[in-house]
Amino acid sequence: MTETAHTVSVRTPLSVPTTAQTATIVxxxxxxxxxxxxxxRRVLPVGLSGRPFGWTLDAxxxxxxxxxxxxxxxxxxDTADAYAGGRSEIILGNWMRSRRARDRMVVATKVGTGADHPGVGARAITAAVHDSLRRLRTDRxxxxxxxxxxPETDFEETLLAVDELIRAGSVLGFGVAAHPGMRLIEARIACAQLGVAPMLAVQPVYNLLHRRDWEQGIAPIAAAQRLAVMPRYSLAGGVLAGSAPAARRRLLGRGSARAEHEVLSAVDQIATEADATMAAVAMAWLLSRPDVVAPVASASTTDEVIDLVSATRLRLTRRQLGMLDRASQPFA
Structure with a gap:
């Protein structure tokens, strides 16, 4: 294995089966x-992002x-009304209908940044949800x-609108993606005062290269509220899978290229030891963190899907977890 100051070689272990092979494996x-x-409802502890659907992936x-x-x-x-201008939801909806798979899936969609219904006011949320249901070809x-x-929208307005959708059966539960800790506290208090459905989940940006905001600011509050944690950006845009170009890794490092290199080296070393992929190791580390239910990540090929799912069966040792924690301390 050859390394430079900013690159980590990426292996494909011989023991990792192809997607075709996995179809014959129990x-x-x-x-x-x-x-x-x-x-x-319980879910496989890894979520598939719909971000590439209709954008970098065709139907x-x-x-x-x-x-x-x-x-x-x-x-x-996990998808969003803003992903590919709604095409992600359309592709997912058509797939679920053609496979008759709706009842087997747990569908999460984000609203608030779509071009047609921006914001989280009552009218915007209600319209966005109805449009998402139509694109997804589902009733909930x-x-x-x-x-x-x-912050410009009264939390009560947002929560009452969401609760109305839940009472109508159009939505089964709700969570947030970009709210700081104090807003989670405000939401909890408002839900109790209004007598509306409580928040169930939170989707923070959280991975080995982005730990500080979550661990120091939001995690204790989310834990106190017993929120299910669904980290997004789990592989840092492919960086932790070893698939992003070196120039992009340096950009994401924001002046911490050496520290970032240490993280990637630790992930690669453990991947070698475990006969796994870097993506699986990075996801397995997240799955070891408190209250994490299902990290969300994108896959562009069927074999990348297998890499993500393999993380759910990868048990990192205490020593390996310690290596990752120490290497990523500059980002904690």
């Missing part, structure tokens, strides 16, 4: 499913990725996620 140790807060490529995810036992799909969203925090 895993003797199925991954333990985790509760998302929705009544009676056929998206269908292949979704087929692989379903075949591997995956059920949590399992999880509605507020994509943005808008």
């Amino acid at each position: 895993d003797p140790v199925p991954a333990e499913r985790r509760p998302l807060g929705l009544e009676g 056929a490529g998206s269908d292949a990725v979704l087929d692989a995810f379903l075949a591997a036992g995956g059920d949590l799909i 969203l399992d999880l509605l996620v507020l994509h943005v925090d808008d």
Whole structure:
């Protein structure tokens, strides 16, 4: 293995099967499913992002990725009304209809940044949800996620609108994606005062290269509220999977290229030891963190889907977790 100051070689272990091979494999140790807060529902502890659908993946490529995810036992799909201008939801909806897979999936969609219905006011949320339901070709969203925090909008207005959708059965539960800790506290108090449905989940930006905002500012509050944590940007845009160009890794490092290199080196070393991929190691670290239910990540190929799902069965040792924690301390 050859390394420079800013690059880490990436291996593809021979023991990692292709997607075609996995179709003939029955895993003797199925991954333990985790509760998302929705009544009676547990999910495979990794979510598939719909961000590439209709953007970097056409319908056929998206269908292949979704087929692989379903075949591997995956059920949590995370999308947004803003992804590819709504095309992500359309592709997902068509796929679920053609595969008759709606009841097997847990669909989370984010609203608030779509061009047609921006913001989290009552009118915008209601219209956005109805449009998402139409594009997804379904009668309910399992999880509605507020994509943005808008301090200019009264929280009571937002929460009452969401509660009305929940009472109507159009939404089963809700969470937030970009709210700081104090806003989570405000939301909790407002929900109690109004007697509306409580928040169930939070989707922070959280990974080995982005720890500080979550761990120091929001995690204790989310834990106190028993929120299901669904980290997004789990692989730092592919950096932690070893798939992003060196120039992009340096840019994401924002002056911390050496510290970032240490993280990537630790991930790569552990991947070698565990005969796994870097993506699986990075996701497995997240799954070891308190209250994390299902990290969300994108996949552009069927084999990348298998990499993500394999993280649910990868058990890192205490020493390996310590290596990752120490290497990523500059970002904590």
